[in-house]
Amino acid sequence: MNALEVRGLVKHYPGVTALDGVDLAVRPNEVLGLAGENGAGKSTLLKALVGLVTPDAGTIHVRGEQVKLRSVVDAANHGIGMVFQEQSLVPNLTAAENIVLGSEGPAVRRGIYRWDVMRRLAQEQLDKIGSPIDPLARTDSLSFADRQMVEIAKVLRIEERSQHPPVVILDEPTSVLESKEIETLFAQIRRLREFATVIFVSHRLDEVLDVCDRVCVLRGGKSVGEVAAAGAVPRELHRMMIGSTGSDDHYHGSAATTVVEEQPRLSVRGLSGASFHDISFDVAPGEIVGIVGVHGSGREDVCRALFGAEPTTAGEIRMDGTRIDLPSTRAACAAGIGYVPAERKTEGMVGALSVAENMTLAKQQARCAGPFVAPKKQATLVDSWIRRLSIRTPGRDTPIQRLSGGNQQKVILARWLVAGDIRLLLLDHPTRGLDVGVRSEVYRLMRELAATGVATVLLGDSLEEAVGMADRILVMNDGRVATEVPCPTGAKPTPLDLVKEMV
Ligand SMILES: Nc1ncnc2c1ncn2[C@@H]1O[C@H](COP(=O)(O)OP(=O)(O)OP(=O)(O)O)[C@@H](O)[C@H]1O
Numbered sequence: 092m093n094a095l096e097v098r099g100l101v102k103h104y105p106g107v108t109a110l111d112g113v114d115l116a117v118r119p120n121e122v123l124g125l126a127g128e129n130g131a132g133k134s135t136l137l138k139a140l141v142g143l144v145t146p147d148a149g150t151i152h153v154r155g156e157q158v159k160l161r162s163v164v165d166a167a168n169h170g171i172g173m174v175f176q177e178q179s180l181v182p183n184l185t186a187a188e189n190i191v192l193g194s195e196g197p198a199v200r201r202g203i204y205r206w207d208v209m210r211r212l213a214q215e216q217l218d219k220i221g222s223p224i225d226p227l228a229r230t231d232s233l234s235f236a237d238r239q240m241v242e243i244a245k246v247l248r249i250e251e252r253s254q255h256p257p258v259v260i261l262d263e264p265t266s267v268l269e270s271k272e273i274e275t276l277f278a279q280i281r282r283l284r285e286f287a288t289v290i291f292v293s294h295r296l297d298e299v300l301d302v303c304d305r306v307c308v309l310r311g312g313k314s315v316g317e318v319a320a321a322g323a324v325p326r327e328l329h330r331m332m333i334g335s336t337g338s339d340d341h342y343h344g345s346a347a348t349t350v351v352e353e354q355p356r357l358s359v360r361g362l363s364g365a366s367f368h369d370i371s372f373d374v375a376p377g378e379i380v381g382i383v384g385v386h387g388s389g390r391e392d393v394c395r396a397l398f399g400a401e402p403t404t405a406g407e408i409r410m411d412g413t414r415i416d417l418p419s420t421r422a423a424c425a426a427g428i429g430y431v432p433a434e435r436k437t438e439g440m441v442g443a444l445s446v447a448e449n450m451t452l453a454k455q456q457a458r459c460a461g462p463f464v465a466p467k468k469q470a471t472l473v474d475s476w477i478r479r480l481s482i483r484t485p486g487r488d489t490p491i492q493r494l495s496g497g498n499q500q501k502v503i504l505a506r507w508l509v510a511g512d513i514r515l516l517l518l519d520h521p522t523r524g525l526d527v528g529v530r531s532e533v534y535r536l537m538r539e540l541a542a543t544g545v546a547t548v549l550l551g552d553s554l555e556e557a558v559g560m561a562d563r564i565l566v567m568n569d570g571r572v573a574t575e576v577p578c579p580t581g582a583k584p585t586p587l588d589l590v591k592e593m594v
């Protein structure tokens with residue numbers, strides 16, 4: 092008997108059919124992957140399985156019995172729980188409080204916490220996943236990866252509500268993790284399989300094939316096929332996702348950079364801040380420089396400092412020879428620096444504003460008090476980027492919060508491309524959450540921009556991406572530039588070469 096079965100599930104939103112008759116069967120103790128382009132309906136389907144989305148038609152069966160899931164609690168009572176893409180933990184509470192929150196039971200008596208009970212309950216959950224996290228640690232003192240472990244521990248409490256093996260849903264859990272943390276999570280998922288069923292979503296197809304037993308593919312809200320993971324290759328999945336054959340060279344070769352002896356576009360000298368020290372490097376016009384490093388290497392902070400969004404204690408930054416004020420995002424904007432932050436949810440987007448407004452924010456900022464853009468011209472510009480990045484949205488006036496995660500990312504990315512007069516682009520994980528096809532389009536845009544002389548600093552989502560795109564790679568370690576690796580076309584280092592330098 093299937094652990095879960097979905098038949099003909101339909102969900103309409105104004106102007107969009109998110110689910111268009113999805114069928115899905117999940118077997119007990121399997122790790123099922125769900126793949127599909129941005130906006131294919133993956134998150135909507137999963138939300139329907141935890142009672143957050145009410146389908147317009149179709150049925151859900153749990154272990155053979157038809158159910159109506161009206162809320163998260165309802166779903167939990169049937170043994171289904173989800174680890175959310177945007178973490179749902181309360182930052183100023185301890186791990187233990189977060190784990191028992193919402194189902195305190197004996198941990199609270201007459202409104203008062205019984206810390207010993209709570210600690211024990213939490214420890215039991217953490218033990219299930221073999222996690223060494225201290226239950227009394229404050230959640231905001233934990234790393235992102237550890238917080239995710241706390242979320243998994245919390246979700247496993249559904250075991251106490253239902254006598255059946257739990258179904259644990261993970262929607263893009265790896266998109267913000269570093270490779271080491273991903274390994275830990277995968278070890279965890281393999282462990283979970285011993286006593287639970289897992290549904291896993293990721294845009295990194297090699298990863299999906301690595302951790303899953305079977306992968307189902309959604310396209311335009313419909314189930315379009317499945318593959319057994321063993322022996323399958325990412326290209327097969329991609330072909331199903333888009334319904335045709337995609338190109339294999341995602342990185343579009345390399346920029347034909349003939350680095351001439353000219354003034355660097357960006358010149359950084361002796362830059363220091365809280366988490367980085369004495370950083371010096373140049374980026375030539377048209378050059379793409381990758382910065383790699385493990386979590387905590389300081390590379391994200393350097394990137395933010397270049398945009399004037401992180402305090403510095405020493406050093407200077409020059410754009411085309413002119414020193415810019417630090418720290419000042421205004422000065423950075425005025426100097427033609429564009430920044431795509433990794434945390435686009437918190438740093439990048441204004442949820443209630445429309446796609447068009449979110450896309451043109453930078454244009455207004457960059458020009459500071461510059462010329463007013465005629466609304467009609469602006470609309471044409473926005474529409475052209477919606478097409479170019481195949482942003483799935485009913486229209487340019489739709490609030491951005493109604494878009495799928497990946498499509499929101501595309502809008503924020505487009506913001507800097509729309510801005511036009513950019514001379515240096517700082518890209519912090521620009522392809523996070525994007526499907527393979529869009530990722531490839533973003534790489535092509537990066538090459539195009541480089542060809543027009545835009546300098547780029549890239550913090551890649553993976554080492555492969557850094558090697559594939561960069562002309563030169565800086566390896567950061569403990570807040571310092573440990574080494575510089577040239578990365579010319581035809582003589583690219585392997586990701587493994589880089590790993591050796593990173594530790
Ligand atoms: N609350 C909502 N209101 C309106 N439209 C929505 C809402 N949630 C999702 N949609 C639309 O439904 C479609 C499917 O979205 P969903 O989030 O399920 O995609 P996804 O496969 O998870 O994509 P991604 O890989 O980008 O996360 C999208 O076109 C999206 O814009």
Ligand SMILES: [Mg+2]
Nearest residue numbers: 133134495496
């Ligand atoms: Mg999604």
